[in-house]
Amino acid sequence: xxxxGVVCGYNSGTxxxxxxxxxxxxVTGQTVHLTLNYTAPASGTVQVTSTVGTETTESNAAxxxxxxxxxxxxxxTADLYTTIRSPATATAGNxxxxxxxxxxxxxxxxxxxxxxLTLPPGLSGVRCDGPPVCNxxxxxxxxxxTGLPDTLDPGQTVxxxxxxxxxxxxxxxxxxxxxxxNDSNPNNNTASAGAMGFVxxxxxxxxxxxxxxxxxxxxxxxxxRLRGIRG
Numbered sequence: 324x325x326x327x328g329v330v331c332g333y334n335s336g337t338x339x340x341x342x343x344x345x346x347x348x349x350v351t352g353q354t355v356h357l358t359l360n361y362t363a364p365a366s367g368t369v370q371v372t373s374t375v376g377t378e379t380t381e382s383n384a385a386x387x388x389x390x391x392x393x394x395x396x397x398x399x400t401a402d403l404y405t406t407i408r409s410p411a412t413a414t415a416g417n418x419x420x421x422x423x424x425x426x427x428x429x430x431x432x433x434x435x436x437x438x439x440l441t442l443p444p445g446l447s448g449v450r451c452d453g454p455p456v457c458n459x460x461x462x463x464x465x466x467x468x469t470g471l472p473d474t475l476d477p478g479q480t481v482x483x484x485x486x487x488x489x490x491x492x493x494x495x496x497x498x499x500x501x502x503x504x505n506d507s508n509p510n511n512n513t514a515s516a517g518a519m520g521f522v523x524x525x526x527x528x529x530x531x532x533x534x535x536x537x538x539x540x541x542x543x544x545x546x547x548r549l550r551g552i553r554g
Contacts, residue, residue: 331357369393400507401433403475405499409516413489418448419518421487425471425501426480428511433475435504440466440485442497448488455483475503494519 331343345355359371370392381387408422423440427433440457442449442464449459455470471481489495496517506512 367395369395399431401427401429401431401475401477401503401505402508402511403427403429403433403436403501403503403506404511405501405514407497407499407514407516409497410518413495413518413520415489415491415520417489418486419489419495420452421485421497421516423483423485423499424480425475425482425499427475427477429507430477431505432477433503433506434473436471436473436475437502438468438471439500440468440497441500442466442487443495446487446490446495448486450486452484452486457483457485489518489520492520 331340333340340359343357345357349355361369370390372388372390374388376387404426406424410419413419425436425438442459444460444462444464446459446461446464449457449461449466451457451468455468458467458469459465460467466485468483471483475481485497487495494517496515498513498515500513502509502512
């Protein structure tokens with residue numbers, strides 16, 4: 324808190340706020356404003372009292388003090404989230420690795436945590452690298468994840484790496500979802516990312532390209548000679 328660049332002092336022992344550089348006199352109709360900021364404690368009520376006084380005789384001292392209070396509501400819920408990272412493109416026939424993270428942004432332990440991954444059906448080579456274990460249903464595209472904790476403490480994260488073989492054409496969208504019995508915010512429980520597949524067409528070196536041109540030229544000459552003989 325400050326006034327015209329002068330920072331106020333706060334005594335944490337007494338709670339008094341002083342030294343804000345406020346003017347020592349106020350003319351008729353003049354007002355000054357202060358904005359107080361503080362970090363809310365974990366719980367309870369914060370009461371703020373403002374008092375003004377003067378050596379000049381006042382006609383009304385009843386309005387020289389004002390008090391307001393704020394009730395702090397403790398955060399007692401879990402807030403699960405998930406993120407996913409995938410390459411934008413992948414070569415057909417190659418293995419693609421997807422990184423998935425689950426975490427708890429809340430202030431209490433999330434209980435009854437459930438994890439799920441969804442892929443397009445009909446893929447091959449779907450697996451998780453190391454713990455946990457992923458079982459892929461090629462008909463539905465659902466990936467059942469086992470081996471992850473069923474509780475997540477505040478600030479805790481868990482990770483997994485999912486792999487699959489990129490098909491010859493199309494894109495592969497991976498969706499991850501996490502839920503808990505006491506989750507307070509479902510808006511960050513789902514995330515998706517995908518990769519577009521392409522076929523890697525080999526390129527020829529200048530030497531190989533020249534050899535191919537000479538071969539084609541030779542074949543063309545042979546065809547023309549055969550036509551000349553038949554004519």
